Amino acid sequence: MRNQFDDEDQPQTDPADAVAQAAEMFRRNAGRFVPIVGLLGLALVAWLGTFTVAPGEQAVIRTFGRESGKRGPGLHFVFPFVQRYDKVNVEKIQQVEVGFRGEERVPLEALMLTGDENIVEAQMIVQFKIKDPSLYLFRMDDAEGTLRSTAQVSLRSMVGRTSIDEVITTGREDVQRETQLLMQRLMDQYQSGIQITEIKLQAVDAPDEVRDAFHDVVRAREEKEKLINQARGYQEDLIPKARGEAREIERQAEGYKQERVLKANGDAAKFSATLAEYSKAEKVTRQRMYLETMERVLGSLKNKVIVDRELGRSTLPLLPLGAQGLASLPAVGGAK
Amino acid sequence: MSKKSIGLALLLALVFVGWSSFFVVDERELSIVVEFGEWKRSVARPGLQFKLPWQTVYTVESRVLSSDTPPAEYLTLDKKRLVADPVTRWRITDPLQFYQRVNDEVGAKARIDAIVNSEMRREFAGRNFGEIIGNAREPLMLRVTEEARKQTRTFGIHVVDIRIKRADLPKEVQESVFQRMRAERDRVAKRYRSEGSEEASKIRADTDKEKTILLAGAYEASQRLRGDGDAESIKIYANAFNVDPEFYAFMRSLETYEKAIGTDTSMALSTGSEFFRYFNQQQK
Numbered sequence: 001m002r003n004q005f006d007d008e009d010q011p012q013t014d015p016a017d018a019v020a021q022a023a024e025m026f027r028r029n030a031g032r033f034v035p036i037v038g039l040l041g042l043a044l045v046a047w048l049g050t051f052t053v054a055p056g057e058q059a060v061i062r063t064f065g066r067e068s069g070k071r072g073p074g075l076h077f078v079f080p081f082v083q084r085y086d087k088v089n090v091e092k093i094q095q096v097e098v099g100f101r102g103e104e105r106v107p108l109e110a111l112m113l114t115g116d117e118n119i120v121e122a123q124m125i126v127q128f129k130i131k132d133p134s135l136y137l138f139r140m141d142d143a144e145g146t147l148r149s150t151a152q153v154s155l156r157s158m159v160g161r162t163s164i165d166e167v168i169t170t171g172r173e174d175v176q177r178e179t180q181l182l183m184q185r186l187m188d189q190y191q192s193g194i195q196i197t198e199i200k201l202q203a204v205d206a207p208d209e210v211r212d213a214f215h216d217v218v219r220a221r222e223e224k225e226k227l228i229n230q231a232r233g234y235q236e237d238l239i240p241k242a243r244g245e246a247r248e249i250e251r252q253a254e255g256y257k258q259e260r261v262l263k264a265n266g267d268a269a270k271f272s273a274t275l276a277e278y279s280k281a282e283k284v285t286r287q288r289m290y291l292e293t294m295e296r297v298l299g300s301l302k303n304k305v306i307v308d309r310e311l312g313r314s315t316l317p318l319l320p321l322g323a324q325g326l327a328s329l330p331a332v333g334g335a336k
Numbered sequence: 337m338s339k340k341s342i343g344l345a346l347l348l349a350l351v352f353v354g355w356s357s358f359f360v361v362d363e364r365e366l367s368i369v370v371e372f373g374e375w376k377r378s379v380a381r382p383g384l385q386f387k388l389p390w391q392t393v394y395t396v397e398s399r400v401l402s403s404d405t406p407p408a409e410y411l412t413l414d415k416k417r418l419v420a421d422p423v424t425r426w427r428i429t430d431p432l433q434f435y436q437r438v439n440d441e442v443g444a445k446a447r448i449d450a451i452v453n454s455e456m457r458r459e460f461a462g463r464n465f466g467e468i469i470g471n472a473r474e475p476l477m478l479r480v481t482e483e484a485r486k487q488t489r490t491f492g493i494h495v496v497d498i499r500i501k502r503a504d505l506p507k508e509v510q511e512s513v514f515q516r517m518r519a520e521r522d523r524v525a526k527r528y529r530s531e532g533s534e535e536a537s538k539i540r541a542d543t544d545k546e547k548t549i550l551l552a553g554a555y556e557a558s559q560r561l562r563g564d565g566d567a568e569s570i571k572i573y574a575n576a577f578n579v580d581p582e583f584y585a586f587m588r589s590l591e592t593y594e595k596a597i598g599t600d601t602s603m604a605l606s607t608g609s610e611f612f613r614y615f616n617q618q619q620k
Contacts, residue, residue, distance in 0.1 A: 016338060016341050019340075019341070019344065020338065020340055020341075023340065062362070062363060062382075063383075064360045064382075064383050064384035065360040065361050065362035065363060065365070065382045065383060065384075066361075066363065066381075066382040066383035066384075067363050067382070108502075109502075111504065112502070112504070113469050113503060113504060113505070114469075115466075115469065115470045117465070117466060117469065117513065118513065118517050118520075119505075119510065119513055119514070119517070134363075137363070137364075138363035138364050138398075138399065139399055139400060140399050140400040141397065141399040141400060141401050141402070142401075142402060145402065146400075146402055146425075149402070149404065149423050149499075149501050150499075152501050152502065153423070153499040153500065153501050156500070156501070156502065156503065157473060157474070160469045160470050160473060160503070161470050161471060164517075186497070186499070189496060189497060190400045190425055190496060191400060192400075206517070207514070209511075209514040210514050210517045210518050210521065213517065213518040213521035213522060213525075214521055216521065216522070216525045217521050217524050217525045217528065219525070220524070220525035220526070220527075220528035220529050220532075221528045223528070223529055223532055224528045224529060224531055224532030224535070225532070226532070227532035227533055227535065227536040228532060228535045228536055228539065230536060231535065231536035231537070231538075231539035231540050231543075232539060234539070234540055234543055235539055235540070235542070235543040238543050238544075238547055239543060239546055239547065239550075242546070242547035242550045242551060243550060245550075245551060245554070246550045246551055246553065246554030247554070248554075249551070249554040249555060249557075249558045250554050250557050250558050250561070252558065253557065253558030253559070253560075253561035253562050253565075254561050256558075256561065256562050256565055257561045257562060257564050257565030257568070258565070259565070260562075260565035260566055260568065260569040261565055261568045261569055261572065263569065264568070264569035264570075264572035264573050265572055267572075267573065267576070268572050268573060268575065268576030268577075269576075271576050271577060271584065271587070272576055272579070274583075274587065275579060275580055275583055278583060279580075286586065289586075289587070289590060290586075290590065293590040293593060293594055294593075294611055296594060297593050297594055297597050298603070298605075298611075300598075300599045301597070301599060301601060301602075301603055302599055302600065303600075303601070303602040303603070304602075304603055304604075304605060305602070305603070305604040305605065306604075306605045306606075306607060306612075307604055307605065307606050307607065308606075308607050
């Protein structure tokens with residue numbers, strides 16, 4: 001089989017002889033080889049050992065596995081095989097989603113128990129950056145997985161201490177803040193070298209199964225407000241009107257009072273004036289006043305019956321009394 | 337074999353010996369040096385280390401590792417079932433013990449899971465469901481951690497902490513929780529609605545009351561005023577007319593005749609009345 005590939009004319013050589021021949025060749029041409037090999041070696045070392053660190057990155061150098069320094073952005077050199085470097089971006093804000101991935105919800109992560117033994121669905125975004133590249137590289141395994149599970153641990157602990165109403169409404173900010181604090185504490189405890197820059201609670205809502213009931217509560221609250229506002233409207237409408245009406249009644253009464261007093265004063269004045277003159281010629285004035293009045297009264301009457309005193313007693317009952325009836329006489333007998 | 341070959345062989349041997357006399361311990365590792373199966377020393381310090389060529393080196397991870405125990409059902413003191421998913425973080429502190437007792441990470445995880453499981457079962461059984469969900473969770477898990485730490489120390493392991501990633505109700509129980517939640521919400525919604533009509537009725541009633549009082553107050557004031565007016569006028573009339581009551585009666589009667597007897601009134605007059613005093617008697 002070998003013959004297929006080997007040149008048959010080539011004489012079989014002893015491997016030791018071949019090495020010796022090569023050594024002999026090398027010894028003879030050493031003067032020419034050394035600088036070339038040396039230069040090639042240097043070029044290789046330079047090529048393998050040179051690296052750049054981009055802005056925002058840090059490189060951690062290990063010499064024989066032991067951390068021996070950090071390099072900032074720029075062009076740097078390490079000895080290949082002896083030294084190694086790992087580049088880490090320490091500026092970039094990265095994020096992990098909890099309870100959802102993109103558009104899709106992950107109920108297993110999102111559903112959790114609240115302090116009052118209700119179930120709530122919460123989604124959260126955790127933003128972080130690497131604050132200590134050495135710790136990040138060498139002290140903790142599986143940063144991403146740890147972040148995710150620690151985020152869940154923290155959120156659930158905090159939601160577990162809060163009632164569902166609080167989580168959904170007013171307690172949200174508190175839960176968010178406390179979760180971040182706890183998560184940072186845990187990540188430090190794990191020597192992760194990670195800094196949690198922000199935690200954002202996304203949707204915090206009742207689970208699908210009970211969402212309608214929750215929304216009905218919101219509606220009920222709005223209805224309550226509506227009913228109260230309607231009643232307030234009734235109040236706003238009625239009270240000013242009533243005040244106006246009350247004012248009107250009082251003013252009318254004030255008017256009445258003034259009227260009565262003024263009229264009385266007028267009547268009294270008239271009476272006093274009349275009396276003053278009357279007293280001066282009492283008999284004549286009285287007769288005159290009586291007769292003048294009777295003249296006016298009786299003069300204007302259309303329907304008069306004058307009955308003689310003698311006939312009066314017998315005829316009067318037989319007189320045809322008109323539809324209007326007759327005023328009785330004694331009314332006329334006022335004056336003596 | 338020539339002299340040159342021997343020299344070359346020696347050189348290769350020397351390189352091999354030199355090569356196997358050193359080893360590198362990485363930042364992420366702990367190592368033990370073993371000589372023919374016998375432990376010689378442990379190396380925790382990263383860097384270039386020396387050993388005898390025939391000694392072998394085993395390395396283990398020095399980073400914090402996590403072990404995600406599968407979720408399991410636990411029974412609480414108040415006989416409720418709870419599905420908890422604990423996650424344990426640990427690291428190897430003693431590579432020799434670790435190597436001897438559990439051999440590798442997979443073995444270690446299995447042991448840790450078993451310990452965490454039984455410890456949690458014990459702790460959960462002594463606590464009510466509500467406590468585990470809420471405030472007792474932290475101290476409870478600290479105790480589980482403490483206990484697991486004690487039990488795994490001989491494996492060369494340090495348990496950093498144990499946390500409950502998820503604590504949920506079993507699927508069958510969830511539905512009953514949802515039912516309870518719905519009932520609760522219905523109750524709250526009803527309360528809001530009835531509170532709304534309560535409040536509204538109150539406001540309306542208050543309004544009606546206020547209106548009635550306003551009008552009644554006005555009525556009171558008006559009647560007082562009218563009374564005052566009447567009283568005052570009575571006083572004025574009385575004062576004026578009391579000077580000559582007879583004249584007043586006379587004048588007032590005349591006025592009344594004039595007003596009371598209109599043009600349509602029919603009247604029968606007797607000649608015997610005062611008005612006709614002079615009608616029949618010419619004689620003086």
